[in-house]
Amino acid sequence: MSSPSEAPVRPVPHQGSVLDVVPVMPVVVLERLEHAVPVARALVAGGLPAIELTLRTEVALEALRAIATEVPEILVGAGTILSPAQAQEARDAGARFLVSPGATPALLAGMLDTGLPFLPGTATVSEVLAVLEAGVTEMKFFPAEASGGAPYLKSLASPVPTARFCPTGGITAASAPAYLALPNVGCVGGSWLTPADVLAAEDWGRVETLAREAAALR
Numbered sequence: 767m768s769s770p771s772e773a774p775v776r777p778v779p780h781q782g783s784v785l786d787v788v789p790v791m792p793v794v795v796l797e798r799l800e801h802a803v804p805v806a807r808a809l810v811a812g813g814l815p816a817i818e819l820t821l822r823t824e825v826a827l828e829a830l831r832a833i834a835t836e837v838p839e840i841l842v843g844a845g846t847i848l849s850p851a852q853a854q855e856a857r858d859a860g861a862r863f864l865v866s867p868g869a870t871p872a873l874l875a876g877m878l879d880t881g882l883p884f885l886p887g888t889a890t891v892s893e894v895l896a897v898l899e900a901g902v903t904e905m906k907f908f909p910a911e912a913s914g915g916a917p918y919l920k921s922l923a924s925p926v927p928t929a930r931f932c933p934t935g936g937i938t939a940a941s942a943p944a945y946l947a948l949p950n951v952g953c954v955g956g957s958w959l960t961p962a963d964v965l966a967a968e969d970w971g972r973v974e975t976l977a978r979e980a981a982a983l984r
């Protein structure tokens with residue numbers, strides 16, 4: 767028998783595009799479960815009602831569940847989805863969208879199966895075309911800075927106008943505006959709003975300030 771904490775959380779369907787909710791998608795790595803709800807509340811207070819919680823730590827799924835249950839006003843998604851099984855687990859924990867650093871055929875099928883909006887990861891033109899062929903027009907561009915940054919995405923806008931991106935990886939408050947000015951960028955992803963030292967110090971006021979500055983970027 768499953769314990770109450772293992773019961774699936776019913777995700778609230780998200781209407782519209784995940785790319786158009788916030789200019790900066792906070793990418794968050796949580797080491798401590800008790801930080802989940804205060805971080806989510808600080809982001810909302812700063813004007814960023816969305817969070818991509820990476821499934822990179824032991825507490826990630828439980829943290830996702832806590833945010834989905836206790837902070838319904840934030841659009842909570844799961845990042846670092848590497849397998850179809852993780853996509854299902856994230857959905858059951860209450861994720862309302864999924865993000866993956868890559869896009870294999872199995873992963874695309876697994877994310878489609880959840881019925882949730884998702885952003886598969888791409889870094890080359892052929893990967894972008896393969897994702898478009900699967901019927902998915904919104905994707906992550908990862909690792910953004912290392913893969914050519916804003917100039918690379920700008921070069922894609924004319925030949926591949928149907929693809930829209932959330933560039934992520936190495937982006938800062940200083941480099942974000944160049945991406946946000948592009949017609950094929952909906953939002954950028956970044957971990958700079960929730961640095962590890964700020965989380966360790968439980969400085970939720972700092973998270974709120976960083977969120978407020980990011981929310982003003984567009």
Ligand SMILES: O=C(O)C(=O)C[C@H](O)[C@H](O)COP(=O)(O)O
Pocket residue numbers: 793820822845846847865866867908934935936937955956957958
């Ligand atoms: O975990 C994932 O799914 C990833 O693909 C990696 C993250 O998106 C980046 O680590 C965030 O980028 P930074 O802002 O440079 O920290």
